[in-house]
Amino acid sequence: QQQVKQSPQSLIVQKGGISIINCAYENTAFDYFPWYQQFPGKGPALLIAIRPDVSEKKEGRFTISFNKSAKQFSLHIMDSQPGDSATYFCAASRGDSGAGSYQLTFGKGTKLSVIP
Amino acid sequence: DAGVTQSPTHLIKTRGQQVTLRCSPKSGHDTVSWYQQALGQGPQFIFQYYEEEERQRGNFPDRFSGHQFPNYSSELNVNALLLGDSALYLCASSLAGPQGRVAYGYTFGSGTRLTVV
Numbered sequence: 001q002q003q004v005k006q007s008p009q010s011l012i013v014q015k016g017g018i019s020i021i022n023c024a025y026e027n028t029a030f031d032y033f034p035w036y037q038q039f040p041g042k043g044p045a046l047l048i049a050i051r052p053d054v055s056e057k058k059e060g061r062f063t064i065s066f067n068k069s070a071k072q073f074s075l076h077i078m079d080s081q082p083g084d085s086a087t088y089f090c091a092a093s094r095g096d097s098g099a100g101s102y103q104l105t106f107g108k109g110t111k112l113s114v115i116p
Numbered sequence: 117d118a119g120v121t122q123s124p125t126h127l128i129k130t131r132g133q134q135v136t137l138r139c140s141p142k143s144g145h146d147t148v149s150w151y152q153q154a155l156g157q158g159p160q161f162i163f164q165y166y167e168e169e170e171r172q173r174g175n176f177p178d179r180f181s182g183h184q185f186p187n188y189s190s191e192l193n194v195n196a197l198l199l200g201d202s203a204l205y206l207c208a209s210s211l212a213g214p215q216g217r218v219a220y221g222y223t224f225g226s227g228t229r230l231t232v233v
Binding site: 004006036041042043044045046089091102103104105106107108109 | 120149151156157158159160161164172174206208221222223224225226227
């Protein structure tokens with residue numbers, strides 16, 4: 001059972017354009033929604049994250065929009081640049097009771113190509 | 117400031133063999149999580165270690181085991197390797213917050229690419 005569904009699988013955007021990647025989740029216990037960027041041969045790197053008490057968060061050219069009622073969230077990359085070409089993953093996690101921590105549930109990823 | 121270090125970077129094993137992957141967490145971090153990333157897929161959580169104990173485990177068989185050492189470094193062991201175990205194995209470290217609860221911030225290593233033939 002895939003708990004986080006991500007679309008599209010791949011995306012081609014012109015330089016300067018807006019890249020939009022969407023994710024939907026099922027588990028209403030999720031309380032943290034990060035986006036990761038992964039370049040070939042590297043591990044994922046945290047890009048931006050949001051909690052469900054906020055509908056939007058912006059950091060530089062990257063914005064997360066969050067719709068709690070629809071159980072959806074999206075990543076917008078403004079003024080997309082060739083250097084943004086990478087695979088992007090949405091993820092979600094929930095806190096666990098007691099001592100311990102959290103685990104991330106990832107989407108399947110979106111390969112973004114920004115063409116000059 | 118050294119990030120998460122994983123070794124080896126690449127590994128080829130034969131089906132049925134056993135493998136050990138190693139991870140050194142980012143300086144100041146005390147919790148290590150392991151993820152498996154199959155080609156073209158998102159990472160999947162294997163397990164997490166904090167205070168030298170396995171705290172959480174994902175949906176992986178007992179062939180996958182781990183260990184955390186007093187210096188917070190960790191090992192992932194996979195026994196009786198299957199072709200389907202071929203993947204990128206990612207280690208992520210983080211800092212535990214109050215009451216052992218991990219703060220929301222993973223740092224991933226570049227991974228170990230395991231190929232089972």
